[in-house]
Amino acid sequence: MSEEANSFFNSILDLIKKLNNSEMILENIEAEFSELEFEPVPQRFIPYPAAVPQIKKPTEILKTEFTPPIQIYPGRVVEVKIGATKKEGGTRDKTVVVGGETSPAFYTFESPTPHPPVVSLDVFDTKIPMAKAVKNNWRDVLDDPAEWAKKAVNKFGAEMINLHMESIDPLRENTSPSEAAKTVEEVLQAVKVPLTVGGCGDPVKDLQVFEKVAEAAEGERILINSVTLDMDLEKAAKAIKEHGHVVIAFTSMDMQQQKELDRKLYEYLPKENIIMDTTTAALGYGLDYAFTIMERTRLAALMGDEELQHPLSSGTTNAWAAREAWIKLGPEWEPRELRGPIWEVVTALTLLLAGVDLFMMMHPKAVETVKSVIQRLVEQKPVKPQEVINWVTKKF
Amino acid sequence: MAKELSPLDIYKLLPKTNCKECGLENCMAFATKLVAMEIGLDACKPLLTSKYRRNREKIWDLIKPTLKEVVIKSPTKEVKIGGEYVMYRHELTYINPTAIAVDVTDDLPKDELIERVKKIENFSYSYIGKELKLNLVAVRSVTEDPEKFGETVKTVVENTSLPMILCTFNPKVMKSGLSEAKNSKPLIYAATKDNWDKMGELASMYNCPLTIFAPNDITLLKSLVKTMKEYGIEDLVLDPGTFPGDGVSATLNNFTMIRRAAFKENDELLSFPLIGTPITAWTQEGRILDKKWEETYLAGMLIVRFADALIVHNLEGWSLLPQIILRENIYTDPRKPVAVEPGIRTFGQPNENSPVLFTTNFALTYYTVAADIQSAKLDCYLLVVDTEGLSVDSAVAGRKLTADRVADSIKESKIEEKVKHRKIVIPGRASRLSGEIEEKSGWKVLVGPLDSSGIPKFMQEKWK
Numbered sequence: 110m111s112e113e114a115n116s117f118f119n120s121i122l123d124l125i126k127k128l129n130n131s132e133m134i135l136e137n138i139e140a141e142f143s144e145l146e147f148e149p150v151p152q153r154f155i156p157y158p159a160a161v162p163q164i165k166k167p168t169e170i171l172k173t174e175f176t177p178p179i180q181i182y183p184g185r186v187v188e189v190k191i192g193a194t195k196k197e198g199g200t201r202d203k204t205v206v207v208g209g210e211t212s213p214a215f216y217t218f219e220s221p222t223p224h225p226p227v228v229s230l231d232v233f234d235t236k237i238p239m240a241k242a243v244k245n246n247w248r249d250v251l252d253d254p255a256e257w258a259k260k261a262v263n264k265f266g267a268e269m270i271n272l273h274m275e276s277i278d279p280l281r282e283n284t285s286p287s288e289a290a291k292t293v294e295e296v297l298q299a300v301k302v303p304l305t306v307g308g309c310g311d312p313v314k315d316l317q318v319f320e321k322v323a324e325a326a327e328g329e330r331i332l333i334n335s336v337t338l339d340m341d342l343e344k345a346a347k348a349i350k351e352h353g354h355v356v357i358a359f360t361s362m363d364m365q366q367q368k369e370l371d372r373k374l375y376e377y378l379p380k381e382n383i384i385m386d387t388t389t390a391a392l393g394y395g396l397d398y399a400f401t402i403m404e405r406t407r408l409a410a411l412m413g414d415e416e417l418q419h420p421l422s423s424g425t426t427n428a429w430a431a432r433e434a435w436i437k438l439g440p441e442w443e444p445r446e447l448r449g450p451i452w453e454v455v456t457a458l459t460l461l462l463a464g465v466d467l468f469m470m471m472h473p474k475a476v477e478t479v480k481s482v483i484q485r486l487v488e489q490k491p492v493k494p495q496e497v498i499n500w501v502t503k504k505f
Numbered sequence: 506m507a508k509e510l511s512p513l514d515i516y517k518l519l520p521k522t523n524c525k526e527c528g529l530e531n532c533m534a535f536a537t538k539l540v541a542m543e544i545g546l547d548a549c550k551p552l553l554t555s556k557y558r559r560n561r562e563k564i565w566d567l568i569k570p571t572l573k574e575v576v577i578k579s580p581t582k583e584v585k586i587g588g589e590y591v592m593y594r595h596e597l598t599y600i601n602p603t604a605i606a607v608d609v610t611d612d613l614p615k616d617e618l619i620e621r622v623k624k625i626e627n628f629s630y631s632y633i634g635k636e637l638k639l640n641l642v643a644v645r646s647v648t649e650d651p652e653k654f655g656e657t658v659k660t661v662v663e664n665t666s667l668p669m670i671l672c673t674f675n676p677k678v679m680k681s682g683l684s685e686a687k688n689s690k691p692l693i694y695a696a697t698k699d700n701w702d703k704m705g706e707l708a709s710m711y712n713c714p715l716t717i718f719a720p721n722d723i724t725l726l727k728s729l730v731k732t733m734k735e736y737g738i739e740d741l742v743l744d745p746g747t748f749p750g751d752g753v754s755a756t757l758n759n760f761t762m763i764r765r766a767a768f769k770e771n772d773e774l775l776s777f778p779l780i781g782t783p784i785t786a787w788t789q790e791g792r793i794l795d796k797k798w799e800e801t802y803l804a805g806m807l808i809v810r811f812a813d814a815l816i817v818h819n820l821e822g823w824s825l826l827p828q829i830i831l832r833e834n835i836y837t838d839p840r841k842p843v844a845v846e847p848g849i850r851t852f853g854q855p856n857e858n859s860p861v862l863f864t865t866n867f868a869l870t871y872y873t874v875a876a877d878i879q880s881a882k883l884d885c886y887l888l889v890v891d892t893e894g895l896s897v898d899s900a901v902a903g904r905k906l907t908a909d910r911v912a913d914s915i916k917e918s919k920i921e922e923k924v925k926h927r928k929i930v931i932p933g934r935a936s937r938l939s940g941e942i943e944e945k946s947g948w949k950v951l952v953g954p955l956d957s958s959g960i961p962k963f964m965q966e967k968w969k
């Protein structure tokens with residue numbers, strides 16, 4: 110375990126000690142409803158009691174064979190490269206490649222993972238609401254995106270940075286495209302990992318900013334986050350192509366719309382420049398939809414649907430949108446300092462198993478955990494069954 | 506279940522009397538619902554008579570799940586695991602949620618044992634109108650003393666209604682435990698390559714489901730299944746091992762291979778429920794907090810990757826909450842949004858001057874808003890508008906929440922007879938409908954906060 114994670118757990122241990130020593134008031138915010146209007150789960154069928162079979166006791170284990178059930182898929186996810194080194198016309202120390210899968214996520218009995226999924230950390234160019242458990246890790250850098258990015262890379266092991274240009278929102282600071290481009294340049298100076306630049310969600314303003322940023326970051330192969338169906342796609346794609354960048358195609362939980370968007374982009378961009386985001390909802394807040402749409406998308410890609418053969422990106426920080434990640438629930442659910450990051454971890458790992466290639470995350474402990482799970486899933490070390498066999502009798 | 510099953514295939518085998526005992530108009534309607542998995546076979550009572558026994562068996566063969574359903578019982582409760590029809594949830598829906606067991610050990614002093622068992626039983630969290638709970642108590646023999654184990658099982662049975670998993674590899678100890686589990690069918694954990702014959706004997710003697718444990722060896726696992734089936738034991742649960750640390754890769758591969766063999770290769774010897782044991786995180790060296798952390802996320806990954814039951818050790822809320830909510834998410838029916846009945850709800854003791862608010866009938870939305878209103882102890886009316894189970898934003902964007910619908914709901918609810926005023930608080934995320942709602946309904950609109958947690962403050966400041 111890294112030093113950072115160690116210090117995280119140490120501070121949690123202190124906190125737990127404090128909690129144990131102080132009384133906490135139980136906040137009763139849970140609703141109590143007994144007259145539930147739930148759709149019944151489909152009923153099951155109870156088999157008719159079968160006739161009692163004759164028992165002929167075997168005296169030794171009846172041997173049989175097992176062959177791993179391997180499947181061959183007609184489709185393959187394209188590889189997308191993010192970032193460019195000096196040699197390639199950029200200034201990054203290294204680049205990141207995602208995608209290339211020929212099997213569902215981590216079916217490594219079938220084929221190895223071509224590229225480990227990547228964990229990228231969020232940086233914002235202005236103040237945004239943030240759960241305390243997250244904020245505590247970033248307090249000293251909140252006003253300075255370049256410092257924030259440095260801390261994410263040097264201290265918390267970010268493999269990429271997502272710079273979110275929230276301040277360009279016309280309903281907020283309405284920062285101009287050239288000011289935004291300046292911030293992007295500062296962050297590119299500050300860190301040498303590949304960069305994602307995100308907009309504010311306004312299709313018109315985002316496009317203006319993306320055009321300017323694409324130009325300023327010429328050759329860096331940054332990842333533009335994101336283009337949507339309501340945007341002038343021709344303009345957006347041209348700017349991305351002309352300056353050698355890659356893009357996230359974002360839709361809101363709808364495979365048909367995702368296909369439509371990808372199809373439109375193919376008119377201007379090679380497939381290798383497109384990553385998809387089908388929307389991430391938090392554990393307990395729509396993760397079921399997010400998971401299933403991603404899983405279906407990936408399986409469809411492998412089965413040959415060419416319009417879905419792109420790596421998947423997830424705005425995993427959305428995990429914090431679920432109240433259970435941060436709200437006070439009463440002493441039996443504390444400490445929140447653990448509940449929050451584990452919420453982000455479980456959200457991320459669920460989507461990792463659906464096929465996500467690129468995670469955008471925020472809590473350092475969650476980042477550390479997800480990275481280490483990915484590493485272990487990719488390495489496929491042999492197991493030592495003897496070490497766990499004694500769990501039944503072990504005291505802990 | 507055969508994919509292309511048509512209602513007619515079923516209809517042919519029904520009594521065709523249209524007696525309506527199943528609560529439906531006729532046998533054809535029953536056949537249709539049965540194929541759509543909206544009704545159980547047992548609803549047709551005539552089929553249960555001996556006259557139709559063969560027909561019933563034939564129907565069962567047509568509709569039975571691919572994965573064997575195994576039932577674990579206490580005298581008063583039963584937990585079903587397995588019984589799945591599909592490998593991926595989007596192919597239909599998952600049926601039996603992953604059963605979560607928390608362990609107790611036979612070295613605990615009696616009072617501590619009782620306290621822990623009660624805590625397991627009483628663990629509960631309200632989530633969109635449901636009480637999420639733990640399902641099983643896993644009793645582990647760490648002493649390997651038959652007498653101690655028997656006593657422990659006895660105490661557990663006396664102090665909880667939850668069914669049990671009895672954990673020991675020692676047949677003598679197991680026997681002592683089983684003999685104390687009266688009127689129950691605990692899950693036996695576990696038969697291995699060393700004790701399979703004795704465990705098999707116990708399973709058939711006590712008529713209990715049996716776990717087969719073959720760590721990281723699916724060939725052995727399959728061979729043991731074959732052997733046990735030969736013994737006449739059909740209620741089997743498979744454990745290919747849960748390996749923490751570097752073993753996470755092998756763990757997922759084993760679970761996935763077994764499930765795929767069952768569903769895509771019709772391997773009958775592997776078509777049984779899977780049990781995961783994230784509790785093995787505790788066998789590692791290191792700090793307790795690291796073990797708790799790893800146990801939690803291993804449990805999460807196994808809920809996603811096909812585990813039908815889990816055994817964990819940590820009983821703390823922060824660790825169990827993500828597990829039970831993830832299970833709830835993965836096991837909801839993807840074919841229909843979880844919705845509540847539309848209509849008017851009263852909170853506290855509202856009178857003719859009390860506020861009226863509206864929200865959508867998506868269960869997550871409704872219960873979130875309801876909880877906020879309750880904790881604020883507000884006396885008010887909440888109008889639940891039928892958005893076909895969509896949240897506020899999705900419903901507005903998808904035109905399932907429109908001014909017309911709101912106006913109609915106001916009318917239909919007869920709320921106009923209950924209050925004197927004509928003012929309605931609407932969700933902040935529906936603000937763009939405010940003008941139109943005023944026009945269509947004649948009510949004055951107050952645009953509420955984006956998040957319903959802001960309702961108490963908003964009402965204090967804005968409702969006069």
Ligand code: B12
Nearest residue numbers: 361362363395864870895896897898899902903932953957
């Ligand atoms: C899960 C989800 C879906 C699921 C549906 C889940 C469901 N049953 O509703 C699916 C995949 C089906 C879906 C579909 C669509 N979705 Co959608 N979806 C989401 C997602 C990820 C989460 C929504 C959610 O569950 N929120 C939680 C609930 C509790 O929130 P809520 O209902 O708003 O309630 C809160 C507040 O509104 C408020 N509140 C509620 N009632 C009241 C009452 C009062 C009086 C007050 C004061 C407050 C209040 O408090 C509540 C608690 O905070 C969001 C994105 C996100 N992360 O938020 C997008 C999102 C809502 N969807 C969006 C869209 C566009 C759609 C679609 C139109 C597009 C599409 N993909 O086809 C469709 C429409 C559906 C249709 N059939 O036509 C957009 C909406 C954009 C907008 N603002 O217009 C969003 C925001 C995503 C995005 N950024 O694009 N979606």
Ligand code: SF4
Nearest residue numbers: 524525527532535549
């Ligand atoms: S109970 Fe059975 S026989 Fe009677 S109507 Fe229903 S399906 Fe037909």
